[in-house]
Amino acid sequence: MKRIKLVIFLLISSLFIFVSACSNNAKENSSKKELTFLFNFPSQTIDPNLDYTPLRAGVTETLVKLSEDLKIEPWLAENWESKDGQNWTFHIREGVTFQNGKALTAASVKKSLERAMKINPGVKEVLKIDRMEAEEQNLKIVTKEPFPQFPSELVHPNTSIIDVDAKNPEKAPVGTGPFSVDSFVAGSSLEVKRNNKYWDDVAKLERASFKFNEDENARLSALKSGGADVVYRPPVDSLSELKGNKEFKVESVVGLKTHELIFNTQTHVFKNENVRKAFDALVDREELLNNIMSGQGKLAEGPFLPEFTYVPKYQLKDIGTATALKWFEKAGYDTKDGKISKDGKPLKLKLLTYGSRAEFPIFSQALQSQAKKIGITISIDVIENYEDYLLKHNDWDIGMYSPLIAPRGDASYFLNVSFKPKGSLNFSKVDDQKLTSLIDKLDKTFDESERKNLIKQALTYIDEKTYYSYLVHPNIVVAFKDRVRHWTTSKSEYYMLTNQLDVE
CATH class of the missing domain: 3.40.190.10 (Periplasmic binding protein-like II)
Structure with missing residues (x-):
């Protein structure tokens, strides 16, 4: 009998030690x-x-x-x-x-x-x-x-x-x-x-x-x-719900990226400056910002936020379908009954986008719908390894992108990689000797006021040529636990x- 009691005592003691150890481990794990x-x-x-x-x-x-x-x-x-x-x-x-x-x-x-x-x-x-x-x-x-x-x-x-x-x-x-x-x-x-x-x-x-x-x-x-x-870029339509829940916090600040429409200037269509201007007028920035992005950003006039001291004062542009049709006419297109054609054939284009920016596929569809109203057919492809594809392939006409425009707080990087003929981010495949000369001169200039003047000249020239269509400066939205x-x-x-x- 005594032996049985001793065994029971030892079992209970062992169980107590095991439970205590598990409890201590749980405390340690929870405190990590x-x-x-x-x-x-x-x-x-x-x-x-x-x-x-x-x-x-x-x-x-x-x-x-x-x-x-x-x-x-x-x-x-x-x-x-x-x-x-x-x-x-x-x-x-x-x-x-x-x-x-x-x-x-x-x-x-x-x-x-x-x-x-x-x-x-x-x-x-x-x-x-x-x-x-x-x-x-x-x-x-x-x-x-x-x-x-x-x-x-x-x-x-x-x-x-x-x-x-x-x-x-x-x-x-x-x-x-x-x-x-x-x-x-x-x-x-x-x-x-x-x-x-x-x-x-x-x-x-x-x-x-x-x-x-x-x-x-x-x-x-x-x-x-x-x-x-911590979650980067939650759905914008969830922000009100998250802000109303004490378990979460939300931060939304304008970042240094700019949503842009890329034109492949090596294609027959977009070599024409007036066609680029037509699409720049056709794109609906208000819809992208307010309807698709729920107001999380700022409308863009150029690549840089207006707060930068080297940003020029851009000329106000007319936008909308009527303006787009006028540019198409200047480009040599027929615009009979508000529909675009060239030599009796409708315009067919290929647009590339990617999925990690949730608004891009939606915006691509909105642009596709707008273009259809004036007789332009746009097919949409969602691409993986997006940057490499844009640089290495020429079987596309338009692209969506959101580059980090000012990652150094200075414009020289952006201008070099985006507009030099061999620039690593020159997705529009721009090869413009006048622009290249301006950038080369900027790279060798010490005086800060001269640098600002050269940057303004370059940005003004880019705007005039419409090598890209700048759309929205998106907010960086982050949600995290309290x-x-x-x-x-x-x-x-x-x-x-x-x-x-x-x-x-």
Whole structure:
């Protein structure tokens, strides 16, 4: 009998210890600071020299950072100087290590920038580096020509500094940021963990998930169900509901992107400047902003927000179907009974768009409907690997896009990549010698007032030629749980998972 009682006592004691241990583990797990962030645009690689996600997820950092008032400030470079705008010396911050423990030196920065230029032609194009020399923490850079805005180009996420000698940068880049890569599944998610040896304030979060989903309704469902803590670009028609719920917070700020209509100037139709002007008049910006985007943005006159001091005063344009028909007439089209034709044949066009901007397919259909009223047939294709397709193929006429127009707080980057013949974002395939000469002159100009004047000239000329049709400056809309602390909706859309981000 005593033996039975002893066995029962031991079993109860063991059960008590097991339950206590589980309870303690549950407390530990519940106290872990973790966060799930759901982004709208999937990444197929997290190679920092090709993709923005590692910088956004706090894995990598750049030499120079862009502040919220669009001024450049030191980051991995403590300071820099140049007497002539061509010979630069960057002082690399001391005491910084990569996530694998290796020290950050001028030599490792040099190797990283060399790799970025080798595998990304766009980086090579905008940096214009002729040669570099590393000595301890000083990196000397000589550009191919005087380049007064060179430091601002080092803000770009694709110039992120990584340990080049570390293996597999496509799936596990080793940077200097507050989080290191734990795992990555292409098109699905990036899992990161706290870098306890981070050179600045160690991150408040222990872990974070940077997940991708192009479906805005799925992102909203994840927020409501607890599958996500922060959601980028929830459906605009859900904002009133979210704002009325104390469990969530919503931020909506005008960002640095601009929705635009792209014209393929290499096609017979859109080589004609008057046809481009006709479509610029035909497009209904008010419908895009107010009906499709629920007012989340500002109408665009040009590529840049009007707050920038170098934006010219644009001439007021007539818009609407009647104006569009007049431009078609100037282009040599017949407009009998309000219908467009050329040599007795109706106009048929192909429009490309992509799904990660939920409003684009809807707007494409609205434009298709408008064009149909004047006898123009537009077919719509939703394309994956969108940017590559636009640059490499010529079997399309119109495209939708939303580029980051002012990622440096300066216009030179945008003008170079969007309008130079070999520009990495020259989707309209513009090749205009007068415009190229203006941009070349801008790149070599030091005086700030002269630079502003040249930018105004370039933007005015672009407006006159209508190489693109600028539609709306969209708001950046982010919804997050009330327990999230220190979230900042970055205008540049570069910095998302920061060391200050926290949860209760």
